[in-house]
Amino acid sequence: MSSPQGPDFPSLVPTSRSMVPGDFPSKTFSSQSGIQSTVQYGSRRSGQTLELVYDNCSEANAAAIYDHYLACKGTIYFFGVLEGAKSGNSTFHLGNTSASASNRYSAAPFGMRYKYAEPPQFTSVKPGRMSVTIKFVGVLDS
Amino acid sequence: MTYYSGKDGTLTYNGTAVAKVSSWSFSASVDTLETTVLTDSDRSYVPGLRQFSGSATIFYYEDVGSTAPAPKPLLEKIISTSAIGESGVTLRLGWSSSKYIQGSVIITSGELSCAVGEVMQATVQFQFTGPLNGVTL
Numbered sequence: 001m002s003s004p005q006g007p008d009f010p011s012l013v014p015t016s017r018s019m020v021p022g023d024f025p026s027k028t029f030s031s032q033s034g035i036q037s038t039v040q041y042g043s044r045r046s047g048q049t050l051e052l053v054y055d056n057c058s059e060a061n062a063a064a065i066y067d068h069y070l071a072c073k074g075t076i077y078f079f080g081v082l083e084g085a086k087s088g089n090s091t092f093h094l095g096n097t098s099a100s101a102s103n104r105y106s107a108a109p110f111g112m113r114y115k116y117a118e119p120p121q122f123t124s125v126k127p128g129r130m131s132v133t134i135k136f137v138g139v140l141d142s
Numbered sequence: 143m144t145y146y147s148g149k150d151g152t153l154t155y156n157g158t159a160v161a162k163v164s165s166w167s168f169s170a171s172v173d174t175l176e177t178t179v180l181t182d183s184d185r186s187y188v189p190g191l192r193q194f195s196g197s198a199t200i201f202y203y204e205d206v207g208s209t210a211p212a213p214k215p216l217l218e219k220i221i222s223t224s225a226i227g228e229s230g231v232t233l234r235l236g237w238s239s240s241k242y243i244q245g246s247v248i249i250t251s252g253e254l255s256c257a258v259g260e261v262m263q264a265t266v267q268f269q270f271t272g273p274l275n276g277v278t279l
Contacts, residue, residue, distance in 0.1 A: 013179040056175040056188065088180030126190055129175060 006072035011084030014052040022047035048138035062130040078113040107138030154234035162201040194270035202262040213264045219249040244276035
């Protein structure tokens with residue numbers, strides 16, 4: 001049974017972003033002679049992580065992220081990520097939906113779906129300003 | 143047109159004018175918080191926290207019967223055998239009867255200098271805490 005779909009993540013441009021593209025399921029065997037053999041078990045990679053940092057953002061934007069986390073029942077629901085969070089590096093993301101090299105920040109074109117990997121962290125900076133760190137993980141859903 | 147000079151300067155400590163002030167200075171600054179996002183090509187900022195600080199140089203002297211034995215009260219806030227207290231000091235830096243900057247300060251450094259051929263002087267530096275409680279520029 002697939003997990004429920006939550007609302008899309010707000011289209012907010014982060015101050016920094018890092019992505020780890022995950023890996024294909026495989027197992028590596030090492031012989032006593034040192035020779036390694038790797039067996040690939042699946043054709044689809046998973047575990048892509050996308051970390052977004054919003055430094056000194058407005059409280060309204062921080063509240064929107066907080067509300068989205070609650071609407072997704074924390075780390076349970078899958079959701080889409082709107083273009084704002086993926087924009088800024090057009091070679092990595094052109095905003096289309098194809099599973100091409102120009103769409104690397106998305107999870108859906110590659111068969112994955114994003115969900116929260118962990119609860120977001122909110123740091124108060126000054127009245128009206130907060131910093132937020134978020135980590136998504138792309139997993140294969142049935 | 144009115145110009146002001148050192149002759150017009152005053153320094154008031156907890157409501158009492160400090161006599162024989164050689165100079166004072168005041169500085170205000172505000173931190174900047176960067177808000178540049180990935181789609182920007184120029185850095186952007188919003189104002190962060192503001193702070194005020196200053197310093198004063200005062201001739202060290204003793205005046206019998208004076209109500210303002212400068213700069214002893216200021217120096218005793220930091221040069222003392224007892225622990226530093228948390229009680230506030232209100233300083234007012236003025237340059238005319240109606241123009242001044244006033245606020246609660248912490249004396250952050252005190253320096254005494256005594257040299258041949260010079261009148262002994264004390265220099266104190268202070269950090270304002272909280273907002274200013276009076277400004278007339």
